[in-house]
Amino acid sequence: MRFAMNDHIQAVHEPPIGEVKRWAAARSVEGPPLIDLCQAVPDYGPPPELLAHLHAAVDDPLTCRYTPDEGLPEVRQAVCDRYRRRYDAKVQPDQFCLTVGASAAFWLAMLVLCQAGDEVILQLPCYFDHPMALQSLAIRPVYAPFGEGQRGLPDPAAIARLITPRTRAILLVSPSNPTGAVIPPDLLRELYFLARQHRVALVLDETYSDFIEGMPHDLFTLAGWHDTLVQVISFGKSYALTGYRAGLLAAAPAFIGQALKLQDTMTVCQPRITQLGLQYGLERLDDWVTANRLMMALRHDRFVTEFARPGNRFRLVASGSFFAWVRHPFAGRTGREVAQKLALDAGLLTLPGEVFGPGMEDYLRLAFGNIRDQAIPEAVGRFRSAG
Numbered sequence: 001m002r003f004a005m006n007d008h009i010q011a012v013h014e015p016p017i018g019e020v021k022r023w024a025a026a027r028s029v030e031g032p033p034l035i036d037l038c039q040a041v042p043d044y045g046p047p048p049e050l051l052a053h054l055h056a057a058v059d060d061p062l063t064c065r066y067t068p069d070e071g072l073p074e075v076r077q078a079v080c081d082r083y084r085r086r087y088d089a090k091v092q093p094d095q096f097c098l099t100v101g102a103s104a105a106f107w108l109a110m111l112v113l114c115q116a117g118d119e120v121i122l123q124l125p126c127y128f129d130h131p132m133a134l135q136s137l138a139i140r141p142v143y144a145p146f147g148e149g150q151r152g153l154p155d156p157a158a159i160a161r162l163i164t165p166r167t168r169a170i171l172l173v174s175p176s177n178p179t180g181a182v183i184p185p186d187l188l189r190e191l192y193f194l195a196r197q198h199r200v201a202l203v204l205d206e207t208y209s210d211f212i213e214g215m216p217h218d219l220f221t222l223a224g225w226h227d228t229l230v231q232v233i234s235f236g237k238s239y240a241l242t243g244y245r246a247g248l249l250a251a252a253p254a255f256i257g258q259a260l261k262l263q264d265t266m267t268v269c270q271p272r273i274t275q276l277g278l279q280y281g282l283e284r285l286d287d288w289v290t291a292n293r294l295m296m297a298l299r300h301d302r303f304v305t306e307f308a309r310p311g312n313r314f315r316l317v318a319s320g321s322f323f324a325w326v327r328h329p330f331a332g333r334t335g336r337e338v339a340q341k342l343a344l345d346a347g348l349l350t351l352p353g354e355v356f357g358p359g360m361e362d363y364l365r366l367a368f369g370n371i372r373d374q375a376i377p378e379a380v381g382r383f384r385s386a387g
């Protein structure tokens, strides 16, 4: 090319799922059939009544049109109602902006909060897209250390030590991708007050929160929550609509106002068809979501039991509804080397630990939420043979 490109973006590693899928494509045809533990996508589709609703919507020419940047008023109201049921939340529609996936909500949050050179604190191991986005924006990711003993849960004292005058946010993901760990409500409160005390934002990504039993936390019940909390969330996993890109940003109305300036220049609005699907889910699918949570919990129990059986040299460090974070037994070899060998020899697709932050080479992430109950013993058996 005869022109320069952005150095910050060139320094970011390529999207890891694509890399792993290439290993899968390079396998010999004689190998065992592939078991995909790589990308976090529910293995089931949306319920037929949601699909029928979308089908009917496609025939309406209005569905082809833009909506207001922030989303249709009735959909934001449905979000409000659901947050009141789920979080006992003190919320109003003007605290929500519908986005193109949680991914776009995260970009909006970071662009509103930070300028190049600012810092955001992330808990290791962290969701790979977060540092990729930060580095692209020349925002410095500052990593809070990972302790196996704490199973990847954040330590407020360790995070406090990382706060500097350039810190703009403490970024947390609960349940965590990649460890599956859920931050207990008391710990989350402590981190919220730490952020508040230091006048930085607590940015909370709750993409998997519908897989938590009961109320995930009480931060939305606090008066003035939006002076500190910025929430990024996806409904893609909740309603099995990942391809529809159903995300949301929850924050103070003044914050949403800034985010909408960006959204207007970027995606304008969440597609109307997505909003219609989301509204249907929010208003009518609470029981369906609960049933899937219970199914995922059973899958998790089965996975943990199988993984703990004797003869497995891979060690489960942390796990939750969708994910397991595992230490591989090959000292001195990187997660990438081990994951590639598992893909080629055992037909197991996993993600190498190092894509989840510096120093994570001894680990792998397994997204067992992708595979059916019956497939779990076979998948775990392959780890036992490979170790």
Ligand SMILES: Cc1ncc(COP(=O)(O)O)c(C=O)c1O
Residues within 6 Å of the ligand: 040, 100, 101, 102, 103, 104, 127, 173, 176, 177, 205, 207, 233, 234, 235, 236, 242, 245, 246, 247
């Ligand atoms: C923690 C976390 N945040 C955000 C996302 C992205 O969500 P969306 O597909 O809605 O952009 C994912 C997707 O896997 C995720 O794991």
